Amino acid sequence: MMKEGNSALFELEVQLPDARLTAQAERLIGFKTRFERIHQDLLLLIDKEGLERWSKQHYHSRLPLLDSLLDRYPLVVFHGDVGTGKTATAEAVSNAIAKELGKEAMLFKLSTRVRGSGNVGEMSTLINQAFDLVCKEAGKAKLSFLIIDEADSLAASRSGHQSHHEDKVAVNTLIQKIDDIRRFNGRILVIFCTNRYEAIDPAILRRAAYVEKFSRPDDRERREIFNMDCAGMGMTAVMIDELVKLAGPQGPHKLSYTFSDIRTRLLPEALGLAYPSRKISQNDLVEAISRVHPSPTIEESGKR
Numbered sequence: 001m002m003k004e005g006n007s008a009l010f011e012l013e014v015q016l017p018d019a020r021l022t023a024q025a026e027r028l029i030g031f032k033t034r035f036e037r038i039h040q041d042l043l044l045l046i047d048k049e050g051l052e053r054w055s056k057q058h059y060h061s062r063l064p065l066l067d068s069l070l071d072r073y074p075l076v077v078f079h080g081d082v083g084t085g086k087t088a089t090a091e092a093v094s095n096a097i098a099k100e101l102g103k104e105a106m107l108f109k110l111s112t113r114v115r116g117s118g119n120v121g122e123m124s125t126l127i128n129q130a131f132d133l134v135c136k137e138a139g140k141a142k143l144s145f146l147i148i149d150e151a152d153s154l155a156a157s158r159s160g161h162q163s164h165h166e167d168k169v170a171v172n173t174l175i176q177k178i179d180d181i182r183r184f185n186g187r188i189l190v191i192f193c194t195n196r197y198e199a200i201d202p203a204i205l206r207r208a209a210y211v212e213k214f215s216r217p218d219d220r221e222r223r224e225i226f227n228m229d230c231a232g233m234g235m236t237a238v239m240i241d242e243l244v245k246l247a248g249p250q251g252p253h254k255l256s257y258t259f260s261d262i263r264t265r266l267l268p269e270a271l272g273l274a275y276p277s278r279k280i281s282q283n284d285l286v287e288a289i290s291r292v293h294p295s296p297t298i299e300e301s302g303k304r
């Protein structure tokens with residue numbers, strides 16, 4: 001069951017596993033491979049009972065190593081350009097882990113509204129309230145996942161020139177909350193998503209138990225997304241190859257399109273050229289590529 005978070009705190013509050021998120025993962029290119037690679041690291045952060053079973057089974061005792069694991073912070077950071085799938089993956093990963101562990105779980109996605117209206121102490125108060133709710137769920141012996149999207153807006157380095165007192169207080173609160181959730185012994189996992197990794201406060205980055213970078217799709221991944229999204233449209237392999245090339249770094253814009261550029265801008269643009277009178281032609285797709293520009297990289301958007 002999914003409800004749009006109606007509080008000022010969460011954009012999303014979902015009970016896991018969730019059918020919509022399972023379907024979302026199916027349509028994410030590369031999700032399976034990525035999940036296979038990272039899920040082991042995430043389990044070591046969140047599967048306390050599984051680790052205890054493992055220890056009993058193989059050592060007939062509870063190894064001190066398990067306590068050492070609990071010293072880590074249950075924080076992971078996903079970073080990369082806008083539209084490379086960080087948010088969608090964070091949601092899908094939480095869902096897949098909950099499914100794998102067969103446990104009741106809640107997923108919360110913190111709203112950027114917690115930045116508040118700039119009143120003194122407001123941001124910290126909202127961060128505190130959000131973590132309280134997340135902890136309450138974890139207290140009921142459930143797993144609790146918290147996605148902090150656009151985390152740089154809350155956790156920007158305290159040493160920056162533009163850092164205001166209010167922002168510094170918020171970062172301190174965030175650090176304290178991340179320290180606090182360790183006492184939940186791995187029932188809470190926090191995922192930060194950001195396209196400005198370098199802007200995040202070093203004290204937060206130091207706590208991250210796991211960091212995962214997201215990139216624009218390579219040739220193979222662009223082929224996969226075009227094949228998936230253009231299925232049934234009668235595109236030949238040669239046509240698809242041409243699109244893969246044009247949407248890549250060797251195309252007219254010298255910058256690869258992101259997953260999001262292709263799926264949410266390029267393909268709708270081509271559809272718009274054909275709809276409602278005719279089928280989508282290869283020309284429509286090529287025309288769309290010349291009209292829609294790939295999202296700039298962070299460095300480039302900074303220059304504007």
Ligand SMILES: Nc1ncnc2c1ncn2[C@@H]1O[C@H](COP(=O)(O)OP(=O)(O)O)[C@@H](O)[C@H]1O
Pocket residue numbers: 027028029030031080081082083084085086087088089193214225259260261263264
């Ligand atoms: N790996 C992927 N495969 C297919 N589509 C993707 C992928 N990553 C992102 N997208 C598309 O881009 C949209 C935005 O992705 P999102 O996760 O919000 O990106 P980010 O958080 O990195 O900015 C998704 O809803 C989806 O349509």
Ligand SMILES: [Mg+2]
Pocket residue numbers: 086087088149150193
């Ligand atoms: Mg995002």
